[in-house]
Amino acid sequence: MTASIKNKIKTSFTLRGIEFKNRVFVASGTFGYGDEVRKLVDVSRLGGIFTKSLSWKPRAGNPPQRIVETASGMLNSIGLANIGVHTFIEQKLPYLRKLDTRIIPNIAASSLQEYCDVLELLEEQEGIAAYEINVSCPNVKEGGLNFGTDCSMTGKITASLRKLTNKTLIIKLTPNVTHISEFARTVEAEGADAVSVINTLIGMAIDIKTRKPKLSTVTGGLSGPAIKPVALAKVYEVAKSVKIPVFGVGGIASAEDAIEFLLAGATAVQIGTMNFVDPVISVKIADGLEIYAREHGILDMGTLVGALDADLKFSVLQSWL
Amino acid sequence: MCGMVQQLCKVESCDEVAAKTFLLRFASSEITASAQPGQFVNVLAAEAGEGPLLRRPFSIARVDGDIVELFFHAIGTGTLLLSRKRHGETIDVLGPLGQSFRVDADYDTALIVAGGIGVAPFPFLTADLLKRCKRIETFVGYRNAGQILTSHLQNIHIATDDGSKGFHGNVVQLFEPFLDRTDLGKAKIFACGPTVMLKALSELAKRKNICCEVSLEGHMACGVGLCQGCPVERTGDGSKYALVCKDGPIFLTTDIIL
Incomplete structure (x- = not known):
């Protein structure tokens, strides 16, 4: 009986003609290239894998210390260490394309040309479902300023890449801006198919014995459950202001968290930092979503997307009682 | 990393065996079946929200039947929580992880050098070396007599910083004159401890032209290479960094820059 009900629940969704089997993905930089934990995780249970960022040439990354645990989260300054496209x-791709899940390379670059070069090279390959663009990288030509905090630059990257591919183009937005929805509207106008919301928040930690920053780069990116409420608010803001789908990402640690993101307007979610704590958490979350759907008589997970009950008078009152 | 498992393991016991130093014993026949000396486990001490977010890496100190033993210092929230585990409680363990000591290399005498809690991987290594009929000399250095751990080690030489037991000074000072002995045959050093100690030892090994393998500690999140959080600079061409979790924690000192 359970199985027959389970079979009726529609977990899949489609983006630019590509079907994803469910709404749970693993976030870029938190699942390597899919092979590190292949014996532990049944990736065929996932909507897809966002790979570690890829640049044109391999990047060594930053010197240690790259990681600091903070309250309910962690700071990282990995420095986009990667093997190069x-x-x-x-x-990696020959192994990845055999997996029964969608592969979404994440592209990072230090110039507009590099973004284009990496994407064009990947365009020639089989087995790629979509691209995610990491715009939270320093723009070397413009004095190291982050692409992703410059709205016109973010738009320019999107427009340039749009011309090069018919595949799904997902722009991963940084929350370290005044109005993230402006960036979302800009990339939507320039042809992006979806946005990922959010990348890490800039953070810092200091060793008070040595008076030195704990990270070799002084500041780094904050992730983990600590940022979940921020991410949820950003997803809510972006989902209200654009028509393209939103991948919700930021501190998701349970199926309940994932459901919150869907209700706030995310079409799908990415699991990030929690993969480090529990390599199989993404599969547990995918299972948890189905259990929730079954318990609540939901036949299509899509009906949860943006289904926030925004009757504020009621919810404010209820929160006071 | 072929035998890696993630499982909830039952704690057998957790006892303070020296000042703030605990011996945790837990059951896992899967881990004991594949673990090699020098490998580590990544342990989650508490459920989500009840302690630190990330796992903590610990060298496997010894395996005893189905029991895995870990030595650790209770110094932070995570290790304090772990130190309070009692018989029958569970911990979430990922392992065994990383590369092991290369015990089958060509040498007659294994010279083990440990600083403080750096002694952790050596009971396991000692058991393996005994099976291989290697001669073993073990040098351990501690701050004071209250911290000394010597169980399941062989031919032990002790140094304490304050002179409260054994040689008065650090373990490298105790160890260095020993290398001039002529009866060692071909020697290999196995070491673990603070970076300054490993650095001094690495220079000594280079001067004396002795092979030296060290077990490194690193700030890491995942322990399996996903997070790329634990780089150590490597020598030679190729990529600039190795990862402590995946390429290590055991390294030849000639392969890395400490």
């Missing part, structure tokens, strides 16, 4: 194509 060529090695990815030779050594």
Whole structure:
């Protein structure tokens, strides 16, 4: 009986003609290239894998210390350490494309040309479902300013990449701006198919014995459950202001968290930092979503997207009682 | 990393065996079946929201039947929570992880050098070396007599910083003159401890032309190479960094820059 009901629940969704089997993904930089924990995680249970960021050449990344645990979260300054797109194509993609899930390379670059070069090279490959663009990188030509905090630059990257591909183009937005929805509207206008909301928040920690910053780069990116309420608010803001789908990401640690993101307007979610704590958490969350759907008589997970009950008078009153 | 598992393991016991130093014993026949000396486990001490977010890495100190033993210092929230685990409670363990000591190399005498809690991987290594009929000399350094751990080690030489037991000074000072002995045959050093100690030892090994393997500690989130959080600079061409979790924690000192 349970199985027959389970079979009726529609978990899949479609983006630019590509079907994803469910709404749970693993976030870029938190699942390597899919092979590190292949014996533990049944990735066929996931909507897809966002790979570690890829740049044109391999990047060594930042010197240690790259990681600091903070209250309910962590700071990182990995420095986009990656094997480079060529090695990815030779050594990782042949394995990845055999997996029964969607593969979404994440592209990071330090110039507009590099974004285009990496994407064009990936365009020649089989087995890629979509691209996610990490715009939270320093723009070397413009004095190291972050692309992603410059709205016109973010738009320009989107427009340039749009011309190069017919595949789904997802722009990962940084929350370190005044109005994230302006950035979302801009990339939507320039042809993005979806946005990922949010990348890490800038944070810092200091060792009071040595008076030195704990990270070698002084500041880093804050992630984990600590940022979930911020991410949820940003997803809510963006989902209200654009028509393209939103991938909700930021501190998701349970199916309940994932449901909150769907209700706030996310079409799908990405699990990030919690993969480090529990490599199989994404599968547990996918299971949890189905259990929730079954318990609440939901036949299509899509009906949860943006289904926030915004009768504020009622909810404010209820929160006071 | 072929035998890696993630499982809830039953704690057998957790006892303070020296000042703030605990011996945690837990059951896992899967881990004991595949673990090699020098490998580590990544342990989650508490449920979500009840303690630190991330796992904590610990060298496997010894395996005893189905029991895995860990030594750790209770110094932060995570290790304090772990130190309070009692018989029958569970911990979430990911392991065994990382590379092991290369015990099958060509040498007659294993020279083990440990600083403080750096002694952790050596009871396991000692058991393996005994099976291989290697001669073993073990040098351990502690701040004071209250911290000394020597169980399941062989031919032990002790140094304390305050002179409260054994040699008065650090473990490298105790160890260095020993290398001039002529009866060692071909020697190999296995070491674990604070970075300054490993650095001094690495220079000594280079001077004396002795192979030296060290077990490193690193700030890491996942323990399996996902987070890329634990780099150590490597020598030679190729990529600039190795990862402590995946490429280590055991490294030849000639392969890395400490």
